[in-house]
Amino acid sequence: MxxxxxxxxxxxxxxxxxxxxxxxxxTRFSGDPLAQYxxxxxxxxxxxAALVERLGxxxxxxxxxxxxxxxxxxxxxxxxxxARQPVxxxxxxxxxxxxxxxxxxxxxxxxFALFLGIISAVKQYSFWxxxxxxxxxxxxxIPIFFSALGLMLIFAVQFKEWGLPYLPTGASVWDKSDPxxxxxxxxxxxTALAFVNSAGYSRFVRTSILEVLGLxxxxxxxxxxxxxxxxxxxxxxxxxxxPLVTIVGLDIPFLLGGAIVTESVFSWxxxxxxxxxxxxxxxxxxxxxxxxxxxxxxxxxxxxxxIIYTFVDPRIRLx
Amino acid sequence: xxxNLFALLSLLVLASMVLAxxxxxxxxxxxxxxxxxxxxxxxxxxxxxCEPGGTEPIAFPDGGKSVTAAFDxxxxxxxxxFTQMSFAVWVTQLTLVGLGEWDDKGTFVPELAAEVPTADxxxxxxxxxxxxxxxxxxxxxxxxxxxxxxxxxFTWELVVDPANAVTTRTxxxxxxxxxxxxxxxxxxxxxxLYPPWPTLFTQGPNNAGSILPKHILEGITAAETDxxxxxxxxxxxxxxxxxxxxxxxxTLLPNPNFYKGRANLDRVQIRxxxxxxxxxxxxxxxxxxxxxxxxxxxxxxxxxxxxAVVLTVVPGVDFEHYFFNMGxxxxxxxxxxxxxxxxxxxxxxxxxxxxxxxxxRQAIVDSLLFGKTTVPVSQWPNSxxxxxxxxxxxxxxxxxxxxxxxxxxTLGADGIRVGDCNGTQTKLSFNFETTTAPIRIxxxxxxxxxxxxxxxxxxxxxxxxxxxxxxxxxxxxxTTGNYDMGGYTTGFYPDPYTDNxxxxxxxxxxxPTGTNWYHLCDPALSDLxxxxxxxxxxxxxxxxxxxxxxxxxxxxxxLMMYARGNVYGSTPRFQFGPAGPESDLNWNAEDWDVxx
Numbered sequence: 001m002x003x004x005x006x007x008x009x010x011x012x013x014x015x016x017x018x019x020x021x022x023x024x025x026x027t028r029f030s031g032d033p034l035a036q037y038x039x040x041x042x043x044x045x046x047x048x049a050a051l052v053e054r055l056g057x058x059x060x061x062x063x064x065x066x067x068x069x070x071x072x073x074x075x076x077x078x079x080x081x082x083a084r085q086p087v088x089x090x091x092x093x094x095x096x097x098x099x100x101x102x103x104x105x106x107x108x109x110x111x112f113a114l115f116l117g118i119i120s121a122v123k124q125y126s127f128w129x130x131x132x133x134x135x136x137x138x139x140x141x142i143p144i145f146f147s148a149l150g151l152m153l154i155f156a157v158q159f160k161e162w163g164l165p166y167l168p169t170g171a172s173v174w175d176k177s178d179p180x181x182x183x184x185x186x187x188x189x190x191t192a193l194a195f196v197n198s199a200g201y202s203r204f205v206r207t208s209i210l211e212v213l214g215l216x217x218x219x220x221x222x223x224x225x226x227x228x229x230x231x232x233x234x235x236x237x238x239x240x241x242x243p244l245v246t247i248v249g250l251d252i253p254f255l256l257g258g259a260i261v262t263e264s265v266f267s268w269x270x271x272x273x274x275x276x277x278x279x280x281x282x283x284x285x286x287x288x289x290x291x292x293x294x295x296x297x298x299x300x301x302x303x304x305x306x307i308i309y310t311f312v313d314p315r316i317r318l319x
Numbered sequence: 320x321x322x323n324l325f326a327l328l329s330l331l332v333l334a335s336m337v338l339a340x341x342x343x344x345x346x347x348x349x350x351x352x353x354x355x356x357x358x359x360x361x362x363x364x365x366x367x368x369c370e371p372g373g374t375e376p377i378a379f380p381d382g383g384k385s386v387t388a389a390f391d392x393x394x395x396x397x398x399x400x401f402t403q404m405s406f407a408v409w410v411t412q413l414t415l416v417g418l419g420e421w422d423d424k425g426t427f428v429p430e431l432a433a434e435v436p437t438a439d440x441x442x443x444x445x446x447x448x449x450x451x452x453x454x455x456x457x458x459x460x461x462x463x464x465x466x467x468x469x470x471x472x473f474t475w476e477l478v479v480d481p482a483n484a485v486t487t488r489t490x491x492x493x494x495x496x497x498x499x500x501x502x503x504x505x506x507x508x509x510x511x512l513y514p515p516w517p518t519l520f521t522q523g524p525n526n527a528g529s530i531l532p533k534h535i536l537e538g539i540t541a542a543e544t545d546x547x548x549x550x551x552x553x554x555x556x557x558x559x560x561x562x563x564x565x566x567x568x569x570t571l572l573p574n575p576n577f578y579k580g581r582a583n584l585d586r587v588q589i590r591x592x593x594x595x596x597x598x599x600x601x602x603x604x605x606x607x608x609x610x611x612x613x614x615x616x617x618x619x620x621x622x623x624x625x626x627a628v629v630l631t632v633v634p635g636v637d638f639e640h641y642f643f644n645m646g647x648x649x650x651x652x653x654x655x656x657x658x659x660x661x662x663x664x665x666x667x668x669x670x671x672x673x674x675x676x677x678x679x680r681q682a683i684v685d686s687l688l689f690g691k692t693t694v695p696v697s698q699w700p701n702s703x704x705x706x707x708x709x710x711x712x713x714x715x716x717x718x719x720x721x722x723x724x725x726x727x728x729t730l731g732a733d734g735i736r737v738g739d740c741n742g743t744q745t746k747l748s749f750n751f752e753t754t755t756a757p758i759r760i761x762x763x764x765x766x767x768x769x770x771x772x773x774x775x776x777x778x779x780x781x782x783x784x785x786x787x788x789x790x791x792x793x794x795x796x797x798t799t800g801n802y803d804m805g806g807y808t809t810g811f812y813p814d815p816y817t818d819n820x821x822x823x824x825x826x827x828x829x830x831p832t833g834t835n836w837y838h839l840c841d842p843a844l845s846d847l848x849x850x851x852x853x854x855x856x857x858x859x860x861x862x863x864x865x866x867x868x869x870x871x872x873x874x875x876x877x878l879m880m881y882a883r884g885n886v887y888g889s890t891p892r893f894q895f896g897p898a899g900p901e902s903d904l905n906w907n908a909e910d911w912d913v914x915x
Binding site for chain 1: 387389393395396484486487488489543544549564565566567568570588590591592593594596597598600601603604605606607627785786788789790793795831832
């Protein structure tokens, strides 16, 4: 067990190192951090040269990388070129907003997906199954920028025009300490996220329940006289939910990254927008910082999931 | 009669002094008491009347008047010497003013200064090297400390101090010394002639020079990392920044000591949104009151949103232009050697003229820009520097074709002209590079179709702005001269000088940060622009710039596509304006109001 853990940790460190190199190269070659100053008549050639020097962009690439890595190991992700604030501070400001939005959306998505998936599976090929299948495919195929904008245009813009009670677009200055305001502003983004994500999940739930329902132990349970409900919830769902737990578990680190499109449409001050805005500016300390945190979360959660498996399923041994 | 007039004047002066004593009332600024009353008496009364209106921003009252702007770019820092962002300057205009600014008509007017220095009022010395500014009396920062000439001097010291990483020192580095004989007099001595001196310590949308508070910033080094530089919480402008939640919003409250008196509004908020689409929806629901950054391509959609959204288009001093890569590896008269040779046929002025005549620019303005702007004659549109004798070349495909024939380019079997260029058979087929902005894609497509009609194959290549404007070391096409034709927007204002035509400014390995992206070395033009830089007298400068504009036009070095407009969308309740090309919308934020 301990050797296994040590080996996994070592692997994880190596993986992280490779990830940072790749991310560094990708972000460095994805644009020029000084392009925002281009064609700006206010800036002279000397000013530009001085800025390049100050940002350390004159160093060879490997020196830039090693400098960044050295600080990152000590927990210092550097300063944003653009905002000149510590990256860790910038992330800390956005993370809570993103977590609240994404966790709420995730909980609603999973509950909704379970509900739809179970109905679909139990009433296979019924009207409801077909209806849910259609809904899933529609939800799955519509890009989120479209459904998010659509929701906003209907429930905020058009409802206001029709004189109905309308939801906020998210772009007003609203009081984040007021729970009612918070929920009002969260309805549309959470709906948009849940609509798209639950579509895929519900298909997954349907398939795994159908698979389990066909197994021998379910027939045994039925044969010993249990009701359909008891069979479904006590026996079938438990096993069918295991793969879902794995998938949701793997999704959690990505929740940290926020939802770029949804956050942008609804002006949500979260990680997704931070990442998007700063990658457009080629502000690589910020982009790298966010990527590093997400990679770190993925790597750690994978190890944790593996360990948890041994407790959940006694058949699994770590060696 | 004279006695009566004197009595009346004295009464007026007295009345204004009483008003001034009330503190912060708008009338206070109208009290230059020195004119009629004896100087000593005035000074004494003045000292007594000089009290700040408060030491804190004025709190937002219940039911107060508030407006919210949507910004799709969050400023990096608000103190202007440390940022190059327009969005940052727009906030600066609300909170940290300078000695002067450009009003809606493009006139240079005083702000913290009592008047604009001229040769007539003794503000500009005979040799043009010394500029004397007089500050208004009774100026206070929002925290109640006086604004004095020392603050101006301190600002200069901070900007030129190598310990502070400012984004630009242009002009400030030409100052030899600043003397402050008294609290309201600033004597600026330049080491060499610097005709654009009005751009120093003053403000416009393309020019950001605020006076900084010495009592707050004295003694700091590495100012770029100081929190005050990012978010100045002491103001000289109409509003004070009191709150800034990154990624979310910023709040500004009225400055109790603003020189023109308290602003009309009780609060201004700025909400950071992702893009103009989010802003457009928020305008429709009234979640925000204005958005300053629509583009010409949004005009049609915004017009359709009336009356919920009010559209305002202000013709600007920026311009979209197409240009030819004029690079010559051998240079001209030993000057301006480029590393990449431009497309050979472009060396012939007839080819450049034919391409200019062959694009229907007016039709582009009318259809794609909804006739809201114009095709300018030169690179100084909507400004007092425009050469008014010049005329725009009208679309004339027949003349264009005739010119190409004359230059020896005849139609080939594939409909593209071929001719001899310096001994090589050359097809009139070349690339045009610009960014991926939708309006640029649309315009380039029209230009491509127009030029095809005269036998010219013009192939647009759209590159993301980050790559297109990439630095020389990163191989950016403009900087390295790796393009045939190019197009983007720039503007030369409030001072008209540009070094984009200087032979010595062509980017090369030895001079990677040069800004002559046309890679054009025309010694006559280069020297003309140098002369403009060495001429202080505004009338003489105008004559030189007129000549330069005529020269550029005759030689068809650039194709002026259209003057960029500032496109604002606002809610009907938000009352602002007037806004001009060099003043922006924010220049008179103290007068903003709302109607409920």
